[in-house]
Amino acid sequence: MWRKQSEGKPSPGSVAPGTIDSPSYSPSRPASAGIPPLSSAPSSPALSAPSPDAAALTHGIRIRGDLTGKADLFIDGEVEGAIRLGDSRLTVGPGGRVKADIEAREIAVRGHVEGNLRGSERILLGSSCRVRGDIEAPRIVMEEGAQFKGRVEMGPAADVRERQNAKRAAPVAVSPAAPSNVPVTTAVSVPVEVPRGSR
Amino acid sequence: MGEKSRWGSAVARAASHARGAAPAVAAAGKASHNSQNLRLSNGLKDFLWLISDVENGRLLDLGQLSQATLSFFIERGFRVTTDDMLRSWKEFRSAEEEKERNAPPSDFNEPLTPEEIAQHFLEHSLQYPDGEFNAILAWDIFDHLDAGLLARVASRLHDIAHPGGAVLALFHSKQPERSCRYRIVDNQTIEIAPTGPPSPHVRIFQNRELLNLFGRFRSAKTFVGRDQLREGLFIK
Numbered sequence: 001m002w003r004k005q006s007e008g009k010p011s012p013g014s015v016a017p018g019t020i021d022s023p024s025y026s027p028s029r030p031a032s033a034g035i036p037p038l039s040s041a042p043s044s045p046a047l048s049a050p051s052p053d054a055a056a057l058t059h060g061i062r063i064r065g066d067l068t069g070k071a072d073l074f075i076d077g078e079v080e081g082a083i084r085l086g087d088s089r090l091t092v093g094p095g096g097r098v099k100a101d102i103e104a105r106e107i108a109v110r111g112h113v114e115g116n117l118r119g120s121e122r123i124l125l126g127s128s129c130r131v132r133g134d135i136e137a138p139r140i141v142m143e144e145g146a147q148f149k150g151r152v153e154m155g156p157a158a159d160v161r162e163r164q165n166a167k168r169a170a171p172v173a174v175s176p177a178a179p180s181n182v183p184v185t186t187a188v189s190v191p192v193e194v195p196r197g198s199r
Numbered sequence: 200m201g202e203k204s205r206w207g208s209a210v211a212r213a214a215s216h217a218r219g220a221a222p223a224v225a226a227a228g229k230a231s232h233n234s235q236n237l238r239l240s241n242g243l244k245d246f247l248w249l250i251s252d253v254e255n256g257r258l259l260d261l262g263q264l265s266q267a268t269l270s271f272f273i274e275r276g277f278r279v280t281t282d283d284m285l286r287s288w289k290e291f292r293s294a295e296e297e298k299e300r301n302a303p304p305s306d307f308n309e310p311l312t313p314e315e316i317a318q319h320f321l322e323h324s325l326q327y328p329d330g331e332f333n334a335i336l337a338w339d340i341f342d343h344l345d346a347g348l349l350a351r352v353a354s355r356l357h358d359i360a361h362p363g364g365a366v367l368a369l370f371h372s373k374q375p376e377r378s379c380r381y382r383i384v385d386n387q388t389i390e391i392a393p394t395g396p397p398s399p400h401v402r403i404f405q406n407r408e409l410l411n412l413f414g415r416f417r418s419a420k421t422f423v424g425r426d427q428l429r430e431g432l433f434i435k
Contacts, residue, residue, distance in 0.1 A: 125264075142266040149287070151280045154273050 051089065059095045067100075076111070087120070094128050107137075116150075236391050237384060241422045242430025244387045246334070246367040249434065253277075256333035259359070261340055265382040267390075268336070272383075277334070284324065284340050288348070291320050313347035321351055327359045335360060337368040338381045341412070342401040349412060357415040360435040366416070370404050372427040391428075404429075 054072035057063065061077035068084045076093035083090060085104035092098055096111030107119045110126040117123055119137035127145035136153040250256055258277045260268060261284040272279050295316060311319070335356055344352060356366055369381070377393035384390050404412070406421065409431055413419050416433040423429050 140266075140269075142264055142269070146264055147283065147286065148264050149282050151278060152269055152273065153278065154269070 054089070054091065059093075092129070101133075236393075238389045238391055238424065238426060238428070239387055240389045240424075240430060241387075242367055242369075242420075242432050243383065243389055245420065245422075245432050246365050247386050249363075249365045249432075250334045253333045257331060257361075258334040258336065259327070259332045260336045262336060262338040263380045263394075265380070267382045267384065271385075272334075280327070280332075282325070284352075285343050287324055288320060288344065291324070292316070295319075313345055317345065317347035317351055320348065321355060325352070325355045325359065329358050330361045330364075331359050333361045333364045335364070335366040337366055339369040339371065339379070339401075341368055341404070342371050344402075353412045354415060357413075357435055362435055364435050366413075366431075366433040366435075368431045368433070370409065370421075370429040370431060371401050372403065372423065372429055374401060374403070 051072045054074045055069070056074040057077040057079065059076045063077070063079045063081070065081045066084070067073070067079065067081065068086075070086055070088055072089040072091075073083075073085060074091045074093060075098060076095040078097045080099045082100050083098070083102045083104070085102075087105045089106040089108070090102060090104040091108045092111045092113055094110045096109075096113075098111070098113045099115060100113075101115045101118075102113070103118045103120075105119065105121045106124070107117050107122075108124040108126065109117075109129040109131055111128070112130045114132045116133045117131065117135040117137075119135075119140075121137065122139035122141065123135050123137040125131060125135075125140070125142045125146040125148060127143040130147045132149045134151040134153070135148070138154070140152065140154045142148070250258075254276070256277045258272045258279050260272075260279060260281045262268075263283050263286070264281055269279055269281070295311070299310060337356065341349060341352070360366060379391050380394050382390045382392070409421065410419055413431070413433045416435055418434045420432045421429050422432075
């Protein structure tokens with residue numbers, strides 16, 4: 001019976017020769033054995049898959065300088081400089097080594113990043129990532145095992161600051177038709193913190 | 200105000216904090232906790248009370264990164280800095296050992312003493328401005344640090360703590376079976392989750408040693424739980 005099994009068709013769970021072994025499969029260890037997983041932030045599907053039409057800097061490519069653009073970008077190579085993607089998404093793959101300040105709508109990291117990260121929508125730190133720098137975004141998702149050293153600013157404060165910076169950069173248009181009793185809001189240049197107990 | 204009523208108001212404040220927590224964060228927390236690993240923590244309760252009046256506070260978390268802990272303090276208006284100190288220390292030590300192995304043999308290459316290694320490490324670690332943090336979560340790092348580092352790290356924490364700032368640390372009273380990671384669940388509960396490999400030997404402190412170690416702090420208070428974990432609260 002043993003021989004039959006080993007020589008015949010692979011059973012559903014076994015690994016056929018020449019195929020890539022799944023990391024979760026270990027012949028010497030039953031799947032249920034081991035330490036129960038820590039209660040962790042759910043792995044975001046967005047984190048594991050960059051968008052299919054994203055531009056890619058694949059493994060082995062090294063760039064020194066500033067990267068700017070309006071398209072999504074996937075980096076699995078090495079970048080040193082600054083990255084500004086405006087309203088687009090940046091994914092740093094497991095092989096990615098980035099030494100740069102990064103600004104994008106959404107930043108997902110699975111590789112190594114040294115620099116400040118600023119996401120106008122959210123930042124995702126994967127379990128294999130290693131980030132050294134400050135991060136700032138309205139939403140930050142971290143998987144268990146993510147390594148991060150630096151300061152975090154999350155929630156409305158980062159969002160408000162982002163909007164303030166956008167306002168400062170954009171020319172202010174005043175509508176002459178606006179009634180005089182409507183309060184006019186202006187960008188304030190004081191640092192904004194999350195109000196205590198506001199959420 | 201008497202100590203008791205002050206305590207009562209602090210607890211009420213802490214409870215109202217918990218009620219005011221963002222539903223999303225609370226829900227995420229509850230969904231993921233293993234009740235076996237939860238621990239009611241008087242040290243945490245006191246720690247939160249001490250910092251409950253701080254406006255725009257700054258917190259330093261010296262443990263492993265935890266989104267729950269991060270969210271807990273950010274929701275309360277803190278700016279959070281995370282610095283996984285034990286990992287940095289292990290990496291530094293392996294890098295030093297590697298350097299030593301690769302160094303050309305020479306009469307002048309004396310191996311560094313533990314004190315010198317500790318000093319080199321602190322030249323690159325915990326480099327924050329003095330008085331920067333209102334709150335510091337040290338978790339159980341002192342159980343795992345080398346002897347040469349202990350006093351220096353405690354002293355450095357005193358330097359970077361804001362006057363009146365608090366440090367919460369945990370100390371094992373007996374050898375734990377596994378390494379653990381800690382995260383804050385609510386204003387009086389800590390989740391202690393085992394993290395895989397058996398724990399390397401940890402230092403077991405006597406009360407007197409703790410008081411000496413944190414001698415620069417204005418006040419020290421310890422809490423002992425049934426789970427052989429002692430909590431220490433140190434105020435600058």
